[in-house]
Amino acid sequence: MLISLKAFLPELTLVGFLAALFLLDGFIPKVRENRFPLIWVMVSCLAAAIATGAVKNMSGAFFSGMVASTGLTTFFRYFFLFAGGATAYLTLSSGEIEKRGRSEFSILLLCMTFGLSLMTLSNHFLMLYIGIETVSIISFVLAGFARESLRSNEASFKYLVYGGVCSGLMIYGISLIYGYTGSLAYPQIAEALLKNNGTHPFVFYFALFLVYAGFAYKISSFPFHFWTPDVYEGSPTPVATFFSVGPKAAGIGALLHFLMTALSQKDANGTWTLIQGINIAPVLALLSAATMVVGNLSAVAQTNVKRILAFSSIAHVGYVLMGFVVMTPAAFVSIIFYLIAYCAMNIGAFWIVGIVADQKGKEDLAAFKGLGWNMPVVGVCMAIFLFSLTGIPLFSGFIGKFLLFGALIQMPGYLWLALLGVLNSVISLYYYAKILRAIWLEKPEGTTGSVKLPMTQLVGLVGLAVPTIVLGLFFSPVLEMAQKWIAQ
Amino acid sequence: MVNLVPIAILLGVALLLCIGILVVTTLLGPKNPVPSRLGTYECGVKPEGGAHIPFKSSFYLIAVLFLLFDVEAAFFLPWALVYKESLAQGPSLLWAMLIYLGLMTIGLAYILRKKILRLT
Numbered sequence: 223m224l225i226s227l228k229a230f231l232p233e234l235t236l237v238g239f240l241a242a243l244f245l246l247d248g249f250i251p252k253v254r255e256n257r258f259p260l261i262w263v264m265v266s267c268l269a270a271a272i273a274t275g276a277v278k279n280m281s282g283a284f285f286s287g288m289v290a291s292t293g294l295t296t297f298f299r300y301f302f303l304f305a306g307g308a309t310a311y312l313t314l315s316s317g318e319i320e321k322r323g324r325s326e327f328s329i330l331l332l333c334m335t336f337g338l339s340l341m342t343l344s345n346h347f348l349m350l351y352i353g354i355e356t357v358s359i360i361s362f363v364l365a366g367f368a369r370e371s372l373r374s375n376e377a378s379f380k381y382l383v384y385g386g387v388c389s390g391l392m393i394y395g396i397s398l399i400y401g402y403t404g405s406l407a408y409p410q411i412a413e414a415l416l417k418n419n420g421t422h423p424f425v426f427y428f429a430l431f432l433v434y435a436g437f438a439y440k441i442s443s444f445p446f447h448f449w450t451p452d453v454y455e456g457s458p459t460p461v462a463t464f465f466s467v468g469p470k471a472a473g474i475g476a477l478l479h480f481l482m483t484a485l486s487q488k489d490a491n492g493t494w495t496l497i498q499g500i501n502i503a504p505v506l507a508l509l510s511a512a513t514m515v516v517g518n519l520s521a522v523a524q525t526n527v528k529r530i531l532a533f534s535s536i537a538h539v540g541y542v543l544m545g546f547v548v549m550t551p552a553a554f555v556s557i558i559f560y561l562i563a564y565c566a567m568n569i570g571a572f573w574i575v576g577i578v579a580d581q582k583g584k585e586d587l588a589a590f591k592g593l594g595w596n597m598p599v600v601g602v603c604m605a606i607f608l609f610s611l612t613g614i615p616l617f618s619g620f621i622g623k624f625l626l627f628g629a630l631i632q633m634p635g636y637l638w639l640a641l642l643g644v645l646n647s648v649i650s651l652y653y654y655a656k657i658l659r660a661i662w663l664e665k666p667e668g669t670t671g672s673v674k675l676p677m678t679q680l681v682g683l684v685g686l687a688v689p690t691i692v693l694g695l696f697f698s699p700v701l702e703m704a705q706k707w708i709a710q
Numbered sequence: 711m712v713n714l715v716p717i718a719i720l721l722g723v724a725l726l727l728c729i730g731i732l733v734v735t736t737l738l739g740p741k742n743p744v745p746s747r748l749g750t751y752e753c754g755v756k757p758e759g760g761a762h763i764p765f766k767s768s769f770y771l772i773a774v775l776f777l778l779f780d781v782e783a784a785f786f787l788p789w790a791l792v793y794k795e796s797l798a799q800g801p802s803l804l805w806a807m808l809i810y811l812g813l814m815t816i817g818l819a820y821i822l823r824k825k826i827l828r829l830t
Contacts, residue, residue: 245816245819
């Protein structure tokens with residue numbers, strides 16, 4: 223028990239800070255008048271990150287097998303804490319979260335970060351479901367955080383309906399898997415699958431597809447992606463920023479852990495092979511292809527920049543799913559690298575949309591006209607983020623895609639998927655370039671004077687743009703770290 | 711492959727029943743659309759006023775809070791069942807429950823402090 227609690231220290235830290243924030247907000251009403259709650263979120267994320275560093279060598283299953291901590295969970299813990307802290311930081315200067323709601327926003331943000339950790343830690347379907355629901359329910363509230371905005375309410379409602387349906391599908395799939403294997407814990411499921419040896423494939427694949435519905439909804443992969451553009455467009459931009467990074471990575475992390483422990487076996491030389499009789503690689507390849515194509519083609523016709531980025535985030539999930547097709551350590555390393563790169567560039571791009579929306583009151587392409595001439599730093603940073611999202615060399619997005627495609631073509635028979643990925647990158651260049659054209663090549667509407675950027679935004683944007691470039695040139699330390707996380 | 715024939719038969723019967731009832735009622739049912747029949751049925755009394763009337767949202771909050779604390783309290787039951795046996799291995803289960811109770815109390819304190827339960 224005590225050792226379990228120790229391994230759970232980062233999450234306990236978050237809960238402690240969360241409870242303290244509740245009390246502070248309840249008993250000292252002055253707390254919500256300034257930026258204190260948001261700074262509190264950053265401090266607690268920092269404290270939890272230190273705690274993560276302290277327990278990073280404790281791997282194994284804890285709480286009677288409910289959660290398992292591995293090298294991967296260490297990475298994802300850092301990832302979520304960074305995403306949570308960064309979201310709090312960019313909310314500091316955002317006008318979309320009303321000032322009197324800052325306390326509630328901070329509480330929900332912290333609680334969601336906790337839920338994200340729980341999702342990737344789960345080693346048992348019940349825990350996974352609790353994690354997903356923790357994240358989902360808070361997401362519904364956060365999506366509707368701008369209470370006076372009709373769009374925000376619509377986003378919240380659509381998210382709620384979609385979330386309800388998908389979590390219902392998932393829990394039905396979980397019940398079928400329980401009936402098929404007799405257990406909800408991942409290791410026991412793997413044992414039972416080994417014994418069953420592929421009998422009743424229909425039942426099993428049907429259950430697996432239903433379980434995938436829950437994951438797919440969280441990462442917005444193809445058949446369950448329809449909520450993404452509407453929800454991102456409607457929610458306040460800081461919230462959309464967090465949605466596009468946090469829950470997505472958590473879904474990917476949980477899916478990774480599920481595939482690695484419940485459906486495959488690790489052999490002596492450190493690679494994972496799917497248990498005999500399970501053949502899901504072709505389906506995953508099709509899902510990846512469909513996600514990429516749907517995301518990219520839908521983005522082409524959009525004029526709202528937030529919607530464009532929402533569709534592009536769907537497409538990026540498609541790229542990441544490529545790594546799931548192969549399931550080699552190299553593929554997992556590239557997934558980790560891709561997530562790191564995606565985190566920096568996507569938070570940056572969404573942030574700039576938020577800055578523009580704050581100033582102009584809208585976020586369509588017209589609002590971006592001449593942005594580069596009014597706010598040069600923002601324009602340059604946006605160019606860096608968008609080039610990186612496209613996957614142009616010299617930027618981190620290129621290395622991420624290169625690694626993913628490279629891992630994929632090691633596996634015979636999936637060259638078509640890699641080629642489709644390259645083709646999709648070309649399509650994505652079109653709509654990213656559309657934004658850049660508005661920023662740099664068109665004349666600003668109305669006022670032309672340069673706008674001074676607050677210091678917090680300047681520091682934050684440059685802080686995200688620098689790693690985007692540095693990781694594109696000097697990436698081997700991150701890869702080595704990722705290899706260490708995978709091997710642990 | 712499992713024998714899916716019984717399930718298929720069940721599905722077929724259910725589908726036929728649904729379609730059948732719909733078809734039969736539209737064919738055989740008498741059609742007599744007088745205005746009073748098309749109105750809202752409200753326990754046989756003539757409906758009055760609109761359905762979209764404002765009601766106090768604090769009732770809704772109280773209902774949600776009741777649900778929350780009810781479910782949370784339900785966790786004590788299985789805990790009490792295994793508590794005696796686990797005491798033999800040390801008091802860790804007691805501490806777990808105390809932590810849980812503490813978190814709940816913080817929530818309750820927050821609610822009371824925010825005056826959510828006050829109806830006036």
